[in-house]
Amino acid sequence: MGDIEMRLRKKIILSVLAITILFTVIPVINVYAAPVESSYPSDADYYYHTGYFYWFGKNRSNYETGESWYAAKPRKPNTFYNDTWGDIQYDGYYENNGYSTFGFTSYDAVWADGSGKAPSWNSTYGRYEKRVIAYYRRSKTSPYFVGASVSGAQYVDGSDYWIKPGTTLNVNIHGRQDFEGYAQQLDDYVYYNYIRLTGNGQDIRAAAQFNGALNYFSPNTNEINIGLPSVWRENGNRDLYTTFSVRASQDSRDFNVEAYHYSANGKYGPGGSYVSTGMTIKTDGIAPTLAANPASSGWTNNLSVTINASDSRSGVNTLYYAWSNSNFSAPTAWNSINSSTVNTTQNSEGTWYLWYYATDNVGNKSNPVCSGPYRVDKKAPTSTGLTITNGSDINKYVITAKNVTDNLSGVNDGTIRVAVWKDGEAYRNWYTMNRKSGTNDFTVTVDLNTSNHIGKYGTFDAHVYGADNAENDGFLTGTSFNRIMPNPMAGRLTVYEYDYKESDSIYWVKPNSTIGIYTDGYFPSSYGIYPSRTYLLFAKDDAMTGNSARQYGDINGSYINGSEYNTYFTLNNSQERAQQFQYSGNNYSGIRHHMKVKLNGTAFKLMYANTYLSGGTEYYDRYYDSGIWLKTDGIAPGFTDTSNKILDSKISTIINLDDNLNISARVDYLKDIGSGINSVYAKLYPSGREAEAKMLQLNLLNGSYVLPNTNVNSLFGSEDINIDIYTRDNVGNTGKIKTQRFDLFTLNAQIVPYNAPSFAGIPTLQKGQKAILRIYTTGFLDKLQITFPNELVALDSTLNRTINIEPKGSLTTEMVFNVPLYAEEKNNFAVNIKAFKNSIGVVENNAKFNVISNILKGIRTRTKYN
Numbered sequence: 089m090g091d092i093e094m095r096l097r098k099k100i101i102l103s104v105l106a107i108t109i110l111f112t113v114i115p116v117i118n119v120y121a122a123p124v125e126s127s128y129p130s131d132a133d134y135y136y137h138t139g140y141f142y143w144f145g146k147n148r149s150n151y152e153t154g155e156s157w158y159a160a161k162p163r164k165p166n167t168f169y170n171d172t173w174g175d176i177q178y179d180g181y182y183e184n185n186g187y188s189t190f191g192f193t194s195y196d197a198v199w200a201d202g203s204g205k206a207p208s209w210n211s212t213y214g215r216y217e218k219r220v221i222a223y224y225r226r227s228k229t230s231p232y233f234v235g236a237s238v239s240g241a242q243y244v245d246g247s248d249y250w251i252k253p254g255t256t257l258n259v260n261i262h263g264r265q266d267f268e269g270y271a272q273q274l275d276d277y278v279y280y281n282y283i284r285l286t287g288n289g290q291d292i293r294a295a296a297q298f299n300g301a302l303n304y305f306s307p308n309t310n311e312i313n314i315g316l317p318s319v320w321r322e323n324g325n326r327d328l329y330t331t332f333s334v335r336a337s338q339d340s341r342d343f344n345v346e347a348y349h350y351s352a353n354g355k356y357g358p359g360g361s362y363v364s365t366g367m368t369i370k371t372d373g374i375a376p377t378l379a380a381n382p383a384s385s386g387w388t389n390n391l392s393v394t395i396n397a398s399d400s401r402s403g404v405n406t407l408y409y410a411w412s413n414s415n416f417s418a419p420t421a422w423n424s425i426n427s428s429t430v431n432t433t434q435n436s437e438g439t440w441y442l443w444y445y446a447t448d449n450v451g452n453k454s455n456p457v458c459s460g461p462y463r464v465d466k467k468a469p470t471s472t473g474l475t476i477t478n479g480s481d482i483n484k485y486v487i488t489a490k491n492v493t494d495n496l497s498g499v500n501d502g503t504i505r506v507a508v509w510k511d512g513e514a515y516r517n518w519y520t521m522n523r524k525s526g527t528n529d530f531t532v533t534v535d536l537n538t539s540n541h542i543g544k545y546g547t548f549d550a551h552v553y554g555a556d557n558a559e560n561d562g563f564l565t566g567t568s569f570n571r572i573m574p575n576p577m578a579g580r581l582t583v584y585e586y587d588y589k590e591s592d593s594i595y596w597v598k599p600n601s602t603i604g605i606y607t608d609g610y611f612p613s614s615y616g617i618y619p620s621r622t623y624l625l626f627a628k629d630d631a632m633t634g635n636s637a638r639q640y641g642d643i644n645g646s647y648i649n650g651s652e653y654n655t656y657f658t659l660n661n662s663q664e665r666a667q668q669f670q671y672s673g674n675n676y677s678g679i680r681h682h683m684k685v686k687l688n689g690t691a692f693k694l695m696y697a698n699t700y701l702s703g704g705t706e707y708y709d710r711y712y713d714s715g716i717w718l719k720t721d722g723i724a725p726g727f728t729d730t731s732n733k734i735l736d737s738k739i740s741t742i743i744n745l746d747d748n749l750n751i752s753a754r755v756d757y758l759k760d761i762g763s764g765i766n767s768v769y770a771k772l773y774p775s776g777r778e779a780e781a782k783m784l785q786l787n788l789l790n791g792s793y794v795l796p797n798t799n800v801n802s803l804f805g806s807e808d809i810n811i812d813i814y815t816r817d818n819v820g821n822t823g824k825i826k827t828q829r830f831d832l833f834t835l836n837a838q839i840v841p842y843n844a845p846s847f848a849g850i851p852t853l854q855k856g857q858k859a860i861l862r863i864y865t866t867g868f869l870d871k872l873q874i875t876f877p878n879e880l881v882a883l884d885s886t887l888n889r890t891i892n893i894e895p896k897g898s899l900t901t902e903m904v905f906n907v908p909l910y911a912e913e914k915n916n917f918a919v920n921i922k923a924f925k926n927s928i929g930v931v932e933n934n935a936k937f938n939v940i941s942n943i944l945k946g947i948r949t950r951t952k953y954n
Contacts, residue, residue: 132354133228230357231278231349234262234327236365238345243402243449247366250402252450253373256335258317259283261296261365263328263349263357275353277321281330282348284362285312285369288341295350296330311338339373340401372401375454376428376446387463387497387558391434397446397454404428405451409444418456419443437464437496465496465558469504471565474552481703482574482617483537489521489530489552489565497557504530504554504564510547510571515540521552530554536571537705545573572611575709576619576698579608579676583694583716587819588763593715596763598819599722600684602660608678609698610671618668619677620701625711626692626718628652632711637692641666641679656692658684688722689762721762724823725815726755741826743811745800747866747898749832753795753813755786755825763818768793770813774806775829786813800832801868801897807833807930833867835923837935842904850916852938856909861935862902863921868895869931871924874903877917883908895925911939 240257241249251257263278280295282305293305294314302316315333322329328349336343346362376399385391397404407430410419422443423432434440441460447453472491479486487506492499501523509516517539521530536548551566583589585604588596597603609619623640625632637653639646646663653659660682668677677698694716699708726739738757745751755768768788773781782803786793800809813826840847842858853859863872876887884906893901911917915938922932 228353228355229265229267229276229351230355231263231265231328231351232358233347233349233363233365234264236261236345236347236367238367238369241369242451243405245402245449248368248370250370250372250450251336252452253337253339253341253371254335255371255450256315256333257369259332259334259345259367259369261330261332261347263330263347264323264326265349265351265355265357266326272324273353275351277325277352278328278349279352280348280350281319281328282350282362283314283330283332283334284346284348285314285334285343286346287343287368288338290343294332296332298325298328311341312336312343334369336369336371339371341369341371343369345369370401372399372448372450372452374399374401374448375452376404376448378444378446378454378457380442380444380457380459382462383459385462387465387556389464389466389558389560391440391462391464392431393434393442393459393462394429394431395442395444397428397444399428399446399448399452402449402452405447405449407444407446409442412441412443412458413438415441415458415460418458434462434464435466437466439463463497463558465494465556465560467494467496467556468560468562469494469499469554469556469564471552474550474565474567476550476567476569479533481535482572482700482707483535483702483705485534485536485569485571487519487521487532487534487550487552488524489554491528492530492552492554492564493528494556494560497560499528500555500557500559501530503561504552506532506534506550506552508534508536508541508548508550510541510544510549515544517541521554535703537703541571545571547571572615573709574700574702574707576609576611576677576700577674578696578698578709578712579610579622579678580606581624581694581696581712581714581716582606583718584680585682586718590763590818594717594719596719596721596819597685598821599686599688599720600658601819603681603683603685603718605681605694605718606678607681607696607698608671608676609696610674610676611700613670613673613675615675617700618675619698620706621699622666622677622679623697623699623711624681625650625695625697626652626656627695628656628690628692630693632693632695636695639681639683641681643668643677646679646681656686656690658686660684685718685720688720691717691719694718719763721760721817721819721821723762723817724821725760725762725765725768725817726758726825727815727823739825741813743795743813743826743828745809745830745832746797747896749799749801749867749897750797751795751800751809751811751830752797753786753811753826755793755813755815756791758793758815758825760815760817762821766816766818766820768813768815770795770811772798772800772803772812773810774804775808775810777804777806778810780804800830807831807867831867831931833869833923833925833930834865835869835921835931835933836864837919837921837933838862838864839919839935839937850936850938852940853907855907855911855913855939855942855944857907857943858904859907859937860902860904861919861921862900863935864898864900865893865896865923866898867925867930868897869893869899869923869925870895871927872901873922873924873929875920875922876905877919880908880911880917883910907937907939909942909944913940914938 237260238249238257241251243250261281261283263281265276265278267276280297282295284293290311291306292312295303296316296319298321300319308314313335317333318331320329345365345367347365348362349357376397378397381394395407395409397407406424406426408422408424409430409432410422411434412419440462441458443456443458445454445456469492471489475488477486492504504521506519506521507516519532519534521532523530547568548571549568552564554564555561583595583605585602586595586597587601590596605624607622607624609622611617621640621642623638626637635651637657638649643666645665648659663682664680666677666679694714695711696714697708697711699706740756743753753770768786770784771781784795784798786795808829808831810829812824814822814824816822839851840860840862841851842860870893872891872893874889881887887905893899916936917939918934918936920934922929
């Protein structure tokens, strides 16, 4: 600034001439009164003036009190302005009394008459007055910076003005010298507008006079060239406008624009130094740089590329891009966006190249760039179909997707998979499929006996999905298939060997009798398989448990299972194998089971099942209830067992032999809780001759078993007869519930007092008393031999007798006798009686009596006393 000031001070002496030139060369619009010369010579900082005023004193008593003097007003005919002046104060400062426009500073004041005469009193106004001449001065005004503007920039960013190197733009500088409120002097105007460009090591300055002359304070360089297109003034020459042409030659330059002003009155402004305009001139000669991300791609189904353009100077203005199938011929049609970045997608299949270029904000254009290749595949692989076959394991299915191909990115082998499900999406199982070597087929073996598939049969769905190398993943092929239920169906259960069939649902056997039961099961013939095993289960008392006795067979043999088996059964040593055969179009397996029951009174519900063995697992539906009972009975009717003791205690068996040797029998309340009563019969035989026994059936009559009257004398002609009553149940259990022996030749004798024929027991008789020997015989006896004791026969020889009697089945014979009068008194006299048939003695008996006293003794006594 020192250099500028020095130059300007040299020109102060030319100010009057400059003013003259200003008003003669450049016409001025006179908004205010014409400028005037100073009343007195000016110095560098002030203008000097004089004026005529009336002074009005303040005090009435003394106008020279030392107080401030004020209220001096100019005489209006001599005022320099068409307005009132502000108050002037003569003690060296300006008192603001509402008139702040002028700002004059008191310099000197004298009385107008030059005499020092005191002011006179004006009674009209009640004040002291005196006309005075006031000499005063005011400061010279300085020019100041109003503003600046730029035109011709190729890009404006706020206060930054961008151009390409070598481009010229115009900078307009506006300076002002504001003299409003003062008396304008002839040198009150801006003489110079200055411009200064700094930056990049440069300091270029130029000054333009109001008359259009251009002066340089720092010369143009190869960086900057400044010219002067135009200068003009306005507003009563208060404003000076200067347009500088600026051309920057180098790239990447930043120049700050500063302004400075000089007045014709010799004042610099503003503040005696350059001020920043706030504007910067910047150059940009390099086109944007570009990059694409990704720069290329393998196969993809969702191609998105981001193009980024960058420009470190003026910035990117427009980004141009286009897709092409060629990488050597640029497109003719372009997309554009006013941005430094763009994301573009390509949704069409094939191999693509992306072309792009950009321009910056001053018009620099980059060369087109080609990125790629980019490969787009939007479709998943395809397959020509799906095959599903059974493996050796009934639960394993071989699933094969045929001819899986992709004509663009190729098949991603690791993604080929099959979903297998039944009953909804929630039950899908996924299986990875593997390429069959040398083919386009993919296969996997699926075990349906795992996860969500367990226990599900019938129609399954299998859908194959897969992806290519562009990650297109989708449905390839699918089909339905039938999963056969490996549970064999129930066939038949038949009891073919037993002791008694009560009904189609109840079979009876005795303990240790052989049982024969046949079971079989089947698969539909379309399955192509046979049941592996056929089972027979004995559910004791209809309760099937894990301990229940079981017997099963396969094509290799017969086996047992269940802890109860050995408790209740004995396995026959010779067992059959299961047989596989076709029956009614189905694949059957069947076996004959043989065993013996050990215990009496057991009952088993017969259950059966068929199983299929596959992959170490035995499959079956359930044990089927055949509805058939197997029951055991080891006790004949009428014999006490644990379950039947109450019933058995009521049984009544009666055998009778009448006088005609007719035998009869009756069995009442006979029950059997087992297989039931088959028959009741009587076995008749003489003692020692059982081999000759005769069997007679008792007939069921009104709930009782009755043996009709049967004459036994004609059967054997024996002296006795044995009768055994037997019961037999339906399984052949036989038991003897009654046995009785009858003597067919019987003899019973009894002695009773003659006068007491109904006497029972051994009578006591008196000597000479009359008595009856009563003899009962059966069996058609024909002779009796009666023998009394010898001591009685000695007294009465007629006592012993032989009597022929009428042969009858039953006969009573009476013999009347008297006890000898002189018999000895004693007890137990025994009369022996023998009975004969055909002169053969077959039976004898004794009849006893006691002897006491004498029948006459009482009589004598009575006679004596009478």
